[in-house]
Amino acid sequence: MQVGPISRRRFLSTSAKAGAALAMGGAVTTFLEACSATPNASSAAASASGTVAVEIDEGQNANPFQWFNPNMKAKFGATTNIIGLPFVGQYEKIVAEMVTRSSVYDVLVFPPQMLGDFVSNGFLAPLSELGNESDFNLTDVLPAYRDPNLRRNGKLYAAMYDGDILQIAYRTDIFSAAGISQPPQTWDDFLNIAKELHKPPTQYGNAFLAQRGFCYAWFMNIFAALGGKWFTADMKPAINTDQGVQALQMLVNLKQYAPPNILQIGYQELNEAYLNGSTAMVVQWDDLALKAEDPSQSKVVGKNAYAPCPVRNYMPYSRVMAVSAFSKNQQNAYKVIQYMDSADVSIKYVYDPKCGEDPFRQSHLDASKVKDHLGNPSMPAAQAQSYVGAIKTCLTTGYPELSIPGAPRYLDILDLFVNEALAGSLTPSQALTQAANEWDSITASLGQDNQVKAYSDWVNAFHAAGVTY
Amino acid sequence: MMATRRRPSRWSGGRRFALLTVAPATIILIVLSVFPLLYSLRLSFTDQQLLSLVPPRFVGLANYAQLLQDNLFWSSLGVAAAFALSVVTVQLGVGLALALALYRLPRYQQFIATLLLIPSILSSSVASFQWRSLFDYSSGPLNYFLGLLHLPLLSWTADPRLALPSLLLVDFWQWTPFVTLLLLAGLHALPASVFEAARVDGSSSWQILRYQTLPLLRRVIAITVILRLIGAFKVFDIIYVLTAGGPGSATESLAFYNYVQGFRYFSVGYSAAMSYVSVIIVIVLARVILRYMERPVGRPAADVPVAEAAV
Numbered sequence: 107m108q109v110g111p112i113s114r115r116r117f118l119s120t121s122a123k124a125g126a127a128l129a130m131g132g133a134v135t136t137f138l139e140a141c142s143a144t145p146n147a148s149s150a151a152a153s154a155s156g157t158v159a160v161e162i163d164e165g166q167n168a169n170p171f172q173w174f175n176p177n178m179k180a181k182f183g184a185t186t187n188i189i190g191l192p193f194v195g196q197y198e199k200i201v202a203e204m205v206t207r208s209s210v211y212d213v214l215v216f217p218p219q220m221l222g223d224f225v226s227n228g229f230l231a232p233l234s235e236l237g238n239e240s241d242f243n244l245t246d247v248l249p250a251y252r253d254p255n256l257r258r259n260g261k262l263y264a265a266m267y268d269g270d271i272l273q274i275a276y277r278t279d280i281f282s283a284a285g286i287s288q289p290p291q292t293w294d295d296f297l298n299i300a301k302e303l304h305k306p307p308t309q310y311g312n313a314f315l316a317q318r319g320f321c322y323a324w325f326m327n328i329f330a331a332l333g334g335k336w337f338t339a340d341m342k343p344a345i346n347t348d349q350g351v352q353a354l355q356m357l358v359n360l361k362q363y364a365p366p367n368i369l370q371i372g373y374q375e376l377n378e379a380y381l382n383g384s385t386a387m388v389v390q391w392d393d394l395a396l397k398a399e400d401p402s403q404s405k406v407v408g409k410n411a412y413a414p415c416p417v418r419n420y421m422p423y424s425r426v427m428a429v430s431a432f433s434k435n436q437q438n439a440y441k442v443i444q445y446m447d448s449a450d451v452s453i454k455y456v457y458d459p460k461c462g463e464d465p466f467r468q469s470h471l472d473a474s475k476v477k478d479h480l481g482n483p484s485m486p487a488a489q490a491q492s493y494v495g496a497i498k499t500c501l502t503t504g505y506p507e508l509s510i511p512g513a514p515r516y517l518d519i520l521d522l523f524v525n526e527a528l529a530g531s532l533t534p535s536q537a538l539t540q541a542a543n544e545w546d547s548i549t550a551s552l553g554q555d556n557q558v559k560a561y562s563d564w565v566n567a568f569h570a571a572g573v574t575y
Numbered sequence: 576m577m578a579t580r581r582r583p584s585r586w587s588g589g590r591r592f593a594l595l596t597v598a599p600a601t602i603i604l605i606v607l608s609v610f611p612l613l614y615s616l617r618l619s620f621t622d623q624q625l626l627s628l629v630p631p632r633f634v635g636l637a638n639y640a641q642l643l644q645d646n647l648f649w650s651s652l653g654v655a656a657a658f659a660l661s662v663v664t665v666q667l668g669v670g671l672a673l674a675l676a677l678y679r680l681p682r683y684q685q686f687i688a689t690l691l692l693i694p695s696i697l698s699s700s701v702a703s704f705q706w707r708s709l710f711d712y713s714s715g716p717l718n719y720f721l722g723l724l725h726l727p728l729l730s731w732t733a734d735p736r737l738a739l740p741s742l743l744l745v746d747f748w749q750w751t752p753f754v755t756l757l758l759l760a761g762l763h764a765l766p767a768s769v770f771e772a773a774r775v776d777g778s779s780s781w782q783i784l785r786y787q788t789l790p791l792l793r794r795v796i797a798i799t800v801i802l803r804l805i806g807a808f809k810v811f812d813i814i815y816v817l818t819a820g821g822p823g824s825a826t827e828s829l830a831f832y833n834y835v836q837g838f839r840y841f842s843v844g845y846s847a848a849m850s851y852v853s854v855i856i857v858i859v860l861a862r863v864i865l866r867y868m869e870r871p872v873g874r875p876a877a878d879v880p881v882a883e884a885a886v
Binding site (some may be wrong): 194197198201202205223226227317318319365366367368369370511512514515518522525526527528529530531532540548551552553556 | 622624625626627628629646712713728730732733734735818819820821822823824825835838839840841842
């Protein structure tokens with residue numbers, strides 16, 4: 107192309123403008139960098155007064171952070187500002203915030219099922235790079251909760267806050283009156299006992315969480331006992347097997363001996379069904395025991411015993427604490443996590459009926475330590491013995507919750523189809539086949555090879571922790 | 576000498592002012608509506624997952640093809656269609672009856688109309704939380720009254736056969752008053768002389784309703800139907816609060832399933848394709864209703880009943 111004198115002038119003029127624009131752009135960039143540096147500087151300065159934003163599912167689980175705020179303030183000058191998210195929907199809200207690299211959260215409290223996604227997408231700052239792993243006294247953390255829940259790619263990303271496991275709570279008075287001397291040892295036993303003790307509308311044989319959101323965990327609890335696995339080594343779904351169909355059929359059968367609104371029963375409703383005295387036995391997270399022995403919450407104080415679930419005990423949810431990779435207050439966030447995770451602080455909240463946290467350290471497993479954060483015994487000695495004993499046994503037969511990348515999605519799909527079977531819209535076999543098909547699509551969308559490796563690493567972590575899987 | 580008239584510049588005077596006035600709205604529209612629309616259209620041709628380590632690829636119409644084979648998509652479309660059809664039919668029928676009744680009560684009309692506004696000014700989520708308490712199996716007033724009448728208690732939102740009707744009840748409670756008010760306003764806008772003439776000609780109340788009121792009210796009815804159809808088709812809040820799509824997928828509407836794909840699974844490409852399908856369905860339905868609305872009000876003489884023709 108020929109460039110005439112006028113075009114040249116225009117060219118020069120345009121170049122000059124472009125140059126000026128670039129220079130301005132550079133200036134703007136520098137200015138923006140300076141601006142973005144300002145909050146860093148100010149947050150560093152603020153860290154002396156230090157408010158650490160803690161994301162957690164709202165409600166009782168946030169209480170320990172509030173209780174220990176004055177102690178943290180006195181110890182290292184930081185307090186926490188709780189950002190409560192709804193329990194159902196927590197995952198999407200965290201992700202929506204973190205994909206924009208938002209610094210709104212300093213500490214994230216979430217279940218380990220999300221750890222795979224959060225680490226692979228760079229949402230978390232490794233604790234091992236912010237301080238020393240020895241700060242967390244990891245040898246005291248129960249093996250099933252330790253590396254599989256806290257570590258990825260050799261780095262420590264999280265610290266425990268709540269160790270969850272399912273266990274049976276049952277009414278000793280009702281069992282005795284019916285001449286039943288021991289809790290169920292197999293799932294067939296469980297069904298028979300539920301049938302025998304089912305006397306509606308005053309007494310229901312059993313209850314479980316059947317509402318959409320977490321009913322998959324109650325299926326997995328039975329599936330685990332029958333020897334089921336999540337996937338094969340090459341990531342083919344292993345839920346649509348005979349064990350899977352049998353487990354789901356068992357859950358559907360148990361529905362007959364449950365309260366009539368069983369499909370409406372979520373976590374709170376399940377607690378209530380037991381605490382109001384209308385249900386003979388339930389499978390629930392272990393913190394139910396604390397509430398069952400608390401006269402302000404329960405009509406059945408002193409009438410309960412606690413036992414492991416038949417054969418295996420599923421470990422749904424749990425909670426870990428991690429530092430956001432985008433936090434501008436990472437050092438204080440680290441200190442908050444270290445403080446809340448420490449043995450002498452966590453022992454004050456894991457047995458407190460006013461929150462939902464459960465033991466996760468070896469040092470927690472002592473019946474004499476079942477006290478609330480004010481130091482008062484939170485249940486009678488006999489019940490405390492039964493409760494802590496059940497947790498110890500449960501942990502030896504604990505069955506891990508999936509926590510590879512995409513885990514929340516796999517679990518949500520499983521939950522949907524388990525719920526379809528419970529609602530009677532699909533047979534157990536149809537439900538699990540459809541769930542398996544959806545699982546295949548998830549695996550394909552996340553990359554088959556990536557998932558095979560992540561699953562293998564995860565299974566190995568459990569094997570290394572001594573968990574049978 | 577012939578005066579040279581200066582040609583008005585494109586940017587002169589009133590034109591410049593007009594453009595400057597329109598510009599902010601245009602820019603906002605482009606940034607907030609046109610750009611997201613085009614961006615989501617582009618997304619719908621990719622397999623983008625927000626949390627995948629696999630880079631997004633252009634997949635053409637694959638997302639749209641996948642929708643055709645997705646059982647959950649079809650079941651959610653079925654739920655949305657059933658919900659929208661029931662909402663429009665019931666709310667229009669009851670709303671019209673109430674509007675006609677109110678029209679004949681000029682004395683109390685303003686007071687009742689004000690009361691009727693209350694449900695529709697509440698946010699749907701707030702209303703849903705109130706209804707959740709009402710539906711509660713053990714402590715809800717609905718089951719309390721059933722108990723008083725010695726009737727079996729109902730699992731309003733947990734029984735697969737009752738869950739969708741329960742949601743319809745909430746939507747009915749919230750939006751029927753709004754439909755009533757729209758139709759009442761329409762009735763007030765009709766020319767009184769037509770009805771007076773009909774009465775003078777000896778038409779019965781039913782004939783006036785059938786051959787005068789409804790045809791004249793047709794445009795208001797069409798607008799009401801479109802508004803409620805769009806509202807019902809994208810229903811989300813009450814499902815999120817009351818059933819979360821359950822039991823199973825009994826109440827998982829298209830909007831809710833789209834939310835699950837987009838914001839729970841972060842399959843943004845697939846979710847964008849689903850959004851476009853939803854938009855196309857609503858546009859086609861609205862277009863059909865608008866065409867009906869544009870038809871002339873009169874009917875061929877042959878259709879007119881003998882009594883009327885005689886008049």
